[in-house]
Amino acid sequence: MKRSFFQSRKIPLAWLLLTRQPLRLLVALAGISFAGILMFMQLGFRDGLFDTSVTVHKLFDADLVLISPRSKSSISMSGFPRRRLVQAMAHRDVIGTTPVNWNFLLWRNPESLSTRSILALGFEPGDPLFKDPELRRKAKALTNPGRVLFDKRSRDEFGPVSEWYEEGRLVETELAGKRVRVAGLISLGPSFGADGNLITSRETYLDLLPGTPPGSIEIGLIRLKPGSNPEAVVTSLKKSLPNDVAVFTRESFIEFEKNYWRNSTSIGFIFTLGAVMGFVVGCVIVYQVLYSDVSDHLPEYATLLAMGYKLKHLLSVVVREGVFLAVMGYIPAYIAGLGLYSLVRSSTNLPIAMDLNRATIVFVMIFLMCMLSAVLAMRRLVDADPAEIF
Amino acid sequence: MTDFNQKDPISIDINGLSHWFGKGVNRRKVLNTISIQIRAGEVVLLTGPSGCGKTTLLTLIGALRKVQQGEVNVLGTQLGDCRRQERQNIRRQIGMIFQGHNLLRCLTAEQNVQMGSDLLQGCSYLSRRNQAREWLRAVGLDDHLGKLPQDLSGGQKQRVAIARALAARPKLLLADEPTAALDSSTGREVVDLLRRLAKHQACSVLMVTHDSRILDVADRVLRMEDGRIIPSFG
Ligand SMILES: Nc1ncnc2c1ncn2[C@@H]1O[C@H](COP(=O)(O)OP(=O)(O)OP(=O)(O)O)[C@@H](O)[C@H]1O
Ligand SMILES: [Mg+2]
Secondary structure, three states, rough: OOHHHHHHHOHHHHHHHHHHHHHHHHHHHHHHHHHHHHHHHHHHHHHHHHHHHOOOHHEEEOEEEEEEOOOOOOOOOEEEEOOOHHOOOOOOEEEEEEEEEEEEEEEEOOOOOOEEEEEEEEEEOOOOOOOOOOOHHHHHHOOOOOOOOOOEOOOOHOOOOOHHHHHHOOOOOEEOOEEEEEEEOOOOOOOOOOOOEEEEEEHHHHHHOOOOOOOOOOEEEEEEOOOOOOOHHHHHHHHHOOOOEEEEEEEHHHHHHHHHHHOOOOOOHHHHHHHHHHHHHHHHHHHHHHHHHHHOOOHHHHHHHOOOOEEEEEHHHHHHHHHHHHHHHHHHHHHHHHHHHHHHHOOOOOOOOOOOOOOOOOOHHHHHHHHHHHHHHHHHHHOOOOOHOO | OOOOOOOOOOOOOEEEEEEEEHHHHOOOEEEEEEEEEEOOOEEEEOOOOOOOOOOHHHHOOOOOOOOOEEEEEEEEEHHHHHHHHHHHHHHHHHEEOOOOOOOOOOHHHHHHHHHOOOOOOOOOOHHHHHHHHHHHHOOHHHHHHHHHHOOOOHHHHHHHHHHHHOOOOEEEEEEEEOOOOOOOHHHHHHHHHHHHHHHOOOOOOEOOOOOHHHHHOOOOEEEEEOOOEEEOOO
């Protein structure tokens, strides 16, 4: 027989146990929130760092991207024949392509004269490269040989290039052993693989890297007709192009790069470990609170058993305490997480934000944490012997 | 005192009950072939020196311990054959009042009593709450519904415990020195109240007490010594 809500409704014992001991509740909630915040921060930093590995990738004006199947990441790009882009143009949805050269060159700091590796992109100055229209204006300066556009957000180790340039000084330095002149500043931002970036014309690029085989490029950008389905074009290009190129959508190209950093470095592991630490600390605190709660109330639980309440009922009280703690502890953790993310965003360049995925993961972790602790604390209930309370 | 005739049904029927504590060389007989009958609605007091086994007997009747030897029939059920699950169900029909009141500290008087009436199946939340209030009124605590146990006096707490035990509408009430923590006049009040309410419910009462001043509330007094019931005179 199914009993109605009003017939099965009972005194909310779990809720009252928690709320009538405000100090203990506060300790538990502080512990859970702390664990939650730790998880939010660690996972946020992890994802944020992976995001910075694709700073430049995200700027490309492309719907599809061709790379060599031998390229494993932005720090080890191999070349493929530029002809493949021309072949891709044959597809009726493709409306434009941009061949891009991509390599690391040694940049000499014009002030300290020490050298450092910088990411150099080479392209035809007339072609669209980035979505940002700013570059199109500045690219005209690249038509003269030996000119580069320097990323003003490059790290300071490359020298006071942007300061000098803005002061109106002529900034010349050595790139891959050849003299180049800074013909403008752009704003891209450093990434995991590259501490700094510069853009130059294909002509200058080939001059700097004379070993580059003719007609070889590292990245091919493909733009599609508005409204076309990128996935479908990828499938058909994969079929029609030889297997010396790999075809990606813009998103999967970005994912490909992130995955490299995720899987072939220990960054992911370190931050995941941090999150796990938060989980463990939370478990210990919640377990302590629930265990001492059960211990303190053992005679009362035994009384309930003597009155005819089932052990199952008492176990469910502990589980419910766990659920309440999880929900009440998550809310402040979430709010603090939002606040800390915006603090990190404003004080560093890390692109870190709350997303549904992470919010869910942390909630599930907190929930598990409370349930695990509740189950462990329940073992104490077995000691509640109703025969001993008289 | 009421006279109970042979026609009244028997609530407790104990035959040749023995109980041991400890293992091996430490094994000690605490109850020795006890046989008693208590009829429905009867109020029986159990007295005897400390350590003679009164509490042990009470826990056996209350289905809180396993019967080792002998027969214990409570409210028509043989406890010796019962499994844990069944013993749990029997307990719902037995009200228990302890020496310490054992109220739930985090619940108000009203909520504590409702923990008793919550055991009743098929009643709505509201009616169970009203019953809890009724019982508190019956024990004279209608002004203290929302108070936590820590804000109540010893006598008041014990009265809440009585209300809680009765709220589950038991057919049998077991009380172990319910007046031990109370001064004599409060103790007297509590016991009188207990008797009055139990009689009203036709609920039998088995109460352990050391307090010789309250023996007169009983229909019958059982004396125990060294694990045996001493035959009464008259
Ligand atoms: N769990 C136990 N394990 C071992 N021995 C026990 C246990 N409980 C009680 N005893 C022993 O059994 C005997 C009877 O104890 P019981 O508590 O029934 O006495 P009592 O008559 O209720 O005494 P009091 O008036 O002091 O409450 C005592 O000698 C006691 O030491
Ligand atoms: Mg005793």
